[in-house]
Amino acid sequence: MRKRFNLVIVFFLAAFAVLSVYGAFLGAERAQAFFNAVPMTVFWCLLFVLLAAGFAVYPLLRKQYSLALIHLGCLWVLAGGLYGSQRVHQWVDRLSGRTTCAKGLMELRPGQLSDLVFVSADEDVVNLPFSILLEDAFLEFYGSPAIRLYHENHALIDIPAIAGQPVSLPEGLGTVQVVKVFKNFKLKQTDDRMVPYDDEESPDSNPAWELLVTGSNGETSTVYAFERFPMHTMGTGHYSAEYRRPQMVKDYKSVLQVVDQGQRVKAAIIEVNKPLYYKGYHFYQSTFQFDASGRPISGLSVVSSRGVWIVFAGYGLIFTGLLVQCWGRFIPRLQTRSEASATILNNTPKEQR
């Protein structure tokens, strides 16, 4: 009986390995569909039954708590995986008459409040029982932004994009200084000429920098650089300036508020590896892009956390069991070959010795 059961275990483990290799060649998306299809659901259920039956067939699994923990942990991981799967989500929804979201995407612009989650490419939507307000979304870069100054299309110098002290120009051309930083650069007409000003009250943003170039002869020129419009130059004299964004993104961040029944109940800045959790859902920083006007669009991945703690508890059981079985109980005892053989024999069922 046990020998046959051993063969079944070996067959299932080998089959699982072969199916995983096949899944690896499919790519993540198709592999997910493959492993969630009905035949594989049957496979998971059989594996679950096999693990549970192991406790009845092998007395060692009941007697040795480290082995029991390992195999119980596997049962927990399988149970958690099944409970959190898209298929079980659909079944639970059908039984309860509610529509929940196993996984979906929200795309929000700053200031936008929404409870809509797109759950598939067919634009199926699910309403969350609360809303998410995106207050702001921004990028962080490695390095600092800079302003590059040109003299008659010839690059002269890169200076930090912050208001500061005059910096000497090469070739004795004079100095350059960032004199003003605009959050929302706009122009207004005053006394027959256009004057720049910072319109901070408007929700729009148009970051810009005003540079004062002082020539070696004392002559001054004013030039502007724009973050959103790097090719647009504005100024006097032979100089022009360009905003230079650092190239490597360090992090993508979104400032979120959870609005539940009209009340702002939770606030968080989410980033990659730092999601927001509320009422069974995790919100992840997933995508980040800019629209035509340069405003950010933050893509939030919305994932139900159903079953995940069962899986993690399973991990804990397996790892604890393995630590005791492999490191704590077994290896320190094996100082000599004869002792090792003795221990192996002790772990082997009598009829197999």
Place this chain on the structure above:
Amino acid sequence: MTIKADIQGYLIYLTMAGYLSVFLTGLKFPKPAKVLFAGSFIVSAASLIYRWIVVGHLPMQNMFEVFLFLGFSIWPIHLISKKFLSSDYHITMVIDTALGIIVLLPAGFIFNHQPQFLPPALQFWLFGPHVAAYMLAYIFMAKAAVFAVGGLLGSDSNKPFIETMSDSGYRLVLAGFPLLTLGLFLGSVWGKYAWGDWWGWDPKELWSLVCWLVYALYLHVRFGWPRKYRIHHLLNILGLICIIITLLWVNLSKLFDGLHNYAS
């Protein structure tokens, strides 16, 4: 194949030279070889620390850094294994330095060592433990596979030798398997934090699972059929082949497009 003519390269080559000297002299002059092995470890530690300073983050991001870490892990794992292996100490020292040379070869001559910024997904406290657990497990499993090869090449009539090879391989798998499991679990927990899924069916994840399943199969076969040494050895070697595929083929081949592509 390029030679790295800078401090990083010199430190790698010096470590390799140390390992090579131990490999060549370990059996004849074990005492000086032992000192040389420890000295080579110090140079490899210096190489890893230098890299850490240059890139400004834990040097485990790409293939170059991973192989640098593997080269660094050889001596500590040699010392740990010594505690539970009954095999001849000098032979294991020679085997370990040979492994050290093999893992440092790609770092020294193949992989690009241009410093790279850490992408947002890797800026997490689990980055170090996840990669380190896997790398340490890989060294244990590679050592186990060496004993398996020895067992396969040995004559069946030499029972003590066959038993020693089988036993040593088994103990090394027992040492490495919890680390392999830890690497898999930490990656899964990290996946939940970073991407929202504790399992994403990504090719790298699936190959890591294949490695775990092959060693689980090895342990079950060993339990069910304790005297089938050749099958144990073959499974042990199969496990290492899967590790090599997971570590190299999945990252370097364009065949497996997935979430772990930053490691290539």
